[in-house]
Amino acid sequence: MSLKHVSVLLLLLQLSACFTSGSCGKVLVWPMEYSHWMNLNVILEELVRRGHEVIVLNHNASIFVDSGKTTAIKFETFPIDITKNDLDMFFIQLVDMWTNALQDSYWEYLLALQKIFSEYSNTCKDLCKAAVLNKKLMTKLQESKFDILLSDPISPCGRPVTLYELVAKADMWLIRSYWDLEFPRPTLPNVHFVGGLHCKPAKPLPKDMEDFVQSSGEEGVVVFSLGSMVSKMTEERANVIASALAQLPQKVLWRFDGKKPETLGPNTQMYNWIPQNDLLGHPKTRAFVTHGGANGVYEAIHHGIPMVGLPLFGDQPDNIAYMTAKGAAVRLNWKTMSSADLLNALKTVIHDPSYKENVMMLSRIHHDQPMKPLDTAVFWIEHVMRHKGAKHLRVAAHDLTWYQYHSLDVIGFLLACVTIPTYLVIKICLFVYQKLVKTEKKKKRD
Template identity: 75%
Template sequence: MEEFVQSSGEDGIVVFSLGSMVKNLTEEKANLIASSLAQTPQKFLWRYKGKKPATLGANTRLYDWIPQNDLLGHPKAKGFITHGGTNGIYETIYHGVPMVGVPMFADQPDNIAHMKAKGAAVEVNINTMTSADLLNALRTVINEPFYKENAMRLSRLHHDQPVKPLDRAVFWIEFVMHHKGAKHLRPAAHNLTWFQYHSLDVIGFLLACVATAVFLVTKCCLFSCLKFVKTGKKKKRE
């Protein structure tokens, strides 16, 4: 893999992953994507477990798994084609890599919309995109400095912390060990009984209130009906 990455030269590489939940695509869609990638000078590392597309170019390699974070942090990384998963978004921001978003479901459209608003991504619709759409999106994020500059700006913001994440993690691990489990930080939920934890006592009380209200309303309705019937019979007798 490293040899393939280094062979990209000045053009660099583009990482491509649609996440662990999307293992393959339709043959038509896979061929459309592969033909787009083949028209650019960059080398592509595509995480894909489906059938090898017939239009796959020599500049694209398929892998069952890729070290995504390491590849995004590689000096030759020029872009990232992503579905917009949260982990991938944070990794991309951390390394300052512009992205082409191909969101599909859940939080992905919202994540990509945020990146578009920040000027660090271009979005394409996986259901309606053409080969030209994907190709233009790739060329835009790779060739226009605007996207790289915005990605680097987000990266600088992400890195600007008073304490490094690793040091913070070490501190809290040692803190818990030093204070013998740090029981004062444990959520109060750990001290509740099982029926309190699941709010069964509250649910029972509310059901009792509802049942009482229904009972009273029913009794009032029956009383009113009986009163009305008795009044009607009395008038008929008179």
Template identity: 90%
Template sequence: MSLKHVSVLLLLLQLSSCFRYGSCGKVLVWPTEYSHWMNLNVILEELVRRGHEVIVLNHNASIFVDSGKTTAIKFETFPIDATKEDMEVFFMQFVNIWTNVLQDSYWEYLPGLQNLFSEYSNSCEDLCKKVVLNKKLMTKLQESKFDILLSDAVGPCGRPVTFYELVAKADMWLIRSYWDLEFPRPTLPNVHFVGGLHCKPAKPLPKDMEDFVQSSGEEGVVVFSLGSMVSNMTEERANVIASALAQLPQKVLWRFDGKKPETLGPNTQMYNWIPQNDLLGHPKTRAFVTHGGANGIYEAIHHGIPMVGIPLFGEQHDNIAYMTAKGAAVRLNWKTMSSEDLLNALRTVIHDPSYKENVMMLSRIHHDQPMKPLDTAVFWIEHVMRHKGAKHLRVAAHDLTWYQYHSLDVIGFLLACVTIPTYLVIKICLFVYQKLVKTEKKKKSD
């Protein structure tokens, strides 16, 4: 399975059949961290608003899933041996290895990536064991009679299964992408694209940030963010970036919480956190420097902001490749880009009108849908609950063996149908030939 599909947002599995048409259901949620939780949380809040009971199953060392937050969502927390700090260190090492080590050469990349995902898989397996072996928790969950499991990861399973067996049980797939980003390709009836479901109109900025943005005058501002999983970088990379930003006539808002670069210019303000959606929706924003995460890409498309893409890991390379192919972004290499490269890229997307025109075209496509992405996501979740699953949309290929799926049994039968008669015909011809030869030889000898 490709990395693009591994970053699939939602896997829906039917758990029970107590949901009655028109009533509200009980939803069990198995989440993951960072941007996945941000998207999933938007859906959960909407489900709660519509009257569904939502219970999030999560461990006590979660980084982003905050069970203490005031919300109508309920949390069922189970203990694990690790701490929140341990989890943060693990994910940071994961990102750093993928970003800084695994891009050196093709042949070094694949084994390293395999080891990386093996370690992550072991971590997920440990979490699943903590749930399954927690008898008190499992009894409580079984007695709750949930209508559906909503997950952006592989959830707990009571017996050993392959990854394919587990995901093949999904009634519905909701993909956090859409045709403004993707290129056309065939999909199955139980696959629906809901990219940008978290996007919303921009809200007013904090006063100090608004004052800084307004001080940019006609030149406007540039927003720079490499996402929530990249909070620091080497001093060398930071100075390369700061040097380029210092040469811009625009003001720059840079999400960065590392050591202040020596080359930082007076036009650049650094923030530990920025209201990214609100900044991208501000009329003075001229460009967005992004690592290419799905959330940031869709916020830029939603508000029509051209991009400079610096992909680091995961599906980010694909996302930036799509935006580059559609003329809405310029791509740079994180490890090799110079200050001049970044400066030229920003000047290109700001001053070449084609980039703004292209991203605005994508924005119009994004907004021109029969239903908002969030409404689409919630509709199909409720559809699965109303109909006790979505077997009517599930392709029969999941129930076939590997040789049936590839039609090897049919091919074998057809080959047998051709081979056996051919063999018999050849044998008969040889037999007749031999008889004729023997008869001819006998006549000659007489």
């Protein structure tokens, strides 16, 4: 399973909900950081708008989950030993190691990845321990009397649980993807696709940004962003990119807060932050250079913008591979691409009409759904709440032992059914043969 699915499918695994005697329920949320929180927050705001009570379990070092923000969402904040700056630096170092470390061999790369995931796993475990061992917090949550627990970090009998056991408890899976991005494959009844739930119609740009976009004339603009987790890069990579962008006839809006590259052209403006969805929905946008994060890819599909993909880590190579296979993107290697490679890739997706046609086809598929992705997500959350679970949709395979799941008990029984009769037949044949041989020998002696 890709990281995209591990992180995205946990939308409902992160939720604990109950349905009260009225028409509204109470939802307890264990959030994740960065783009995962962005998507989850969209769902939570819609639940609040529909009258549900939403409580987010948050620690005091959270990077993206802002409990001080004015919102109808309630927060239960618990203390942890590390600071927000410590956690932020950890993620920066994690991404930097993943994207910029040059391994000499495949095995060294695997060892580096193992180290990354080990450190991340330890951090997650520490966060969970801080919440679970907080007696005051646990007592308060228990007194809330949740009727349906869709996320159970502590097993009923008090023993440690494996990731598989924890995941198997989920009543419903909401996947941050859809068939415009994915290839067809079988899914279970409690799996539903809600990719692009955060996408919205484009809003007007800030005046200075709109003036810059309009100054592009008929050539239009290119939007460049590597997401919220990658805002800086080495000077060498920055100059490679800036040199390519400077040779474009289009104007470029580049989200980048590092040192200004020496090769930066007058056609390129750098921003610490850009309204990405609004820019991709602007009629003058011609192409999108992206790291391949699910949110950015879906905004590009939503608005029908061809892409140049520079995948860095996680689910990003997977997303760009899908878009490349469907003729909506050109993929480049972040570490080895030259200025000429980036320039040619941008010229290709801008001037080859097939890329625009293909991404528009995907956009039509994305928009042609019986319900909007956000409405689909909320419907299935409320479905679980109304029925106090979704056991009627949960596959029985989760209740099987490992040997039952792989049919080893059935295989063993069938082998026994074949082996035992075969053994008996052979023994009988040998016994008869031995008797006949002894009889023949006796006759010869007589």
